[in-house]
Amino acid sequence: TQLLEQSPQFLSIQEGENLTVYCNSSSVFSSLQWYRQEPGEGPVLLVTVVTGGEVKKLKRLTFQFGDARKDSSLHITAAQTGDTGLYLCAGVRPYLTDSWGKLQFGAGTQVVVTP
Amino acid sequence: GAVVSQHPSWVICKSGTSVKIECRSLDFQATTMFWYRQFPKQSLMLMATSNEGSKATYEQGVEKDKFLINHASLTLSTLTVTSAHPEDSSFYICSARDITRAKGYNQPQHFGDGTRLSIL
Numbered sequence: 001t002q003l004l005e006q007s008p009q010f011l012s013i014q015e016g017e018n019l020t021v022y023c024n025s026s027s028v029f030s031s032l033q034w035y036r037q038e039p040g041e042g043p044v045l046l047v048t049v050v051t052g053g054e055v056k057k058l059k060r061l062t063f064q065f066g067d068a069r070k071d072s073s074l075h076i077t078a079a080q081t082g083d084t085g086l087y088l089c090a091g092v093r094p095y096l097t098d099s100w101g102k103l104q105f106g107a108g109t110q111v112v113v114t115p
Numbered sequence: 116g117a118v119v120s121q122h123p124s125w126v127i128c129k130s131g132t133s134v135k136i137e138c139r140s141l142d143f144q145a146t147t148m149f150w151y152r153q154f155p156k157q158s159l160m161l162m163a164t165s166n167e168g169s170k171a172t173y174e175q176g177v178e179k180d181k182f183l184i185n186h187a188s189l190t191l192s193t194l195t196v197t198s199a200h201p202e203d204s205s206f207y208i209c210s211a212r213d214i215t216r217a218k219g220y221n222q223p224q225h226f227g228d229g230t231r232l233s234i235l
Binding site for chain 1: 121157210226227228
C-alpha cells in the first residue's frame with residue numbers, strides 16, 4: 001500500500017476544461033512536491049508546498065497543501081494539450097519519522113487533454 | 116535552473132552483462148542522490164539512497180550485490196546493474212537533492228531523464 005493515495009488514476013478531458021488531481025494520506029508530511037512526467041523522461045518539479053493551508057499558483061496551475069499537511073490538490077484551469085502527462089505527488093516525511101528524508105510517491109495520475 | 120544529467124539514456128545488452136548508469140548534478144553539489152526504478156504506467160519506486168563518501172542504503176527487497184552504487188564525488192553517482200537479466204529491464208531514474216534551495220529535508224529533488232534498460 002502506498003503512503004500517498006492519488007486520485008483519479010486517469011483523467012481524459014477536452015481542451016479548455018478544468019481538472020483537479022488529489023493526493024491524500026493519513027500521515028503528516030513536512031513538504032509535498034508535485035511533478036509532471038512525459039513518456040521516456042524523468043519527472044519535472046512543478047512546485048513544493050511546505051506550510052499547512054498554503055496555496056501556490058503557477059500560471060494556470062493551482063496547488064494547495066491541506067491545513068493538517070496530510071493532503072494536497074492540483075487544479076488546472078482551462079487545460080491545454082501541452083498539459084498532457086503523468087502527474088505525481090511526492091511527500092517528505094517529518095524528521096525522525098519513518099522514511100524521513102526520502103520522497104514518498106503517489107501512484108500518479110495520467111492526464112490526457114484532447115483538442 | 117538545476118540540472119541532473121543521466122547517461123546513457125537507452126541501453127540494450129545481452130543477458131549476463133553488467134551495465135553502468137551515471138547520474139551527474141551539473142550546477143550544484145549533491146551529497147545525496149537517489150536511484151529509482153519505474154515500470155510502465157507506474158510510479159517511481161525508490162531503490163537506494165546514494166551518499167557521497169559512504170555506503171549506499173538500500174530499500175527493503177533491493178539486492179545490494181545486484182545493484183552496485185558508487186558516489187565518489189559531490190556531483191556523480193553511478194548505478195551498476197551486475198549480471199543483468201531480462202527481469203532487470205526497466206526505466207531507471209536518478210535524482211539529486213539540492214541542499215542550497217531550502218532548509219532541512221524539504222530540499223527539492225531534481226531528476227535525470229532516466230535510462231531505459233533492455234536486457235535481451
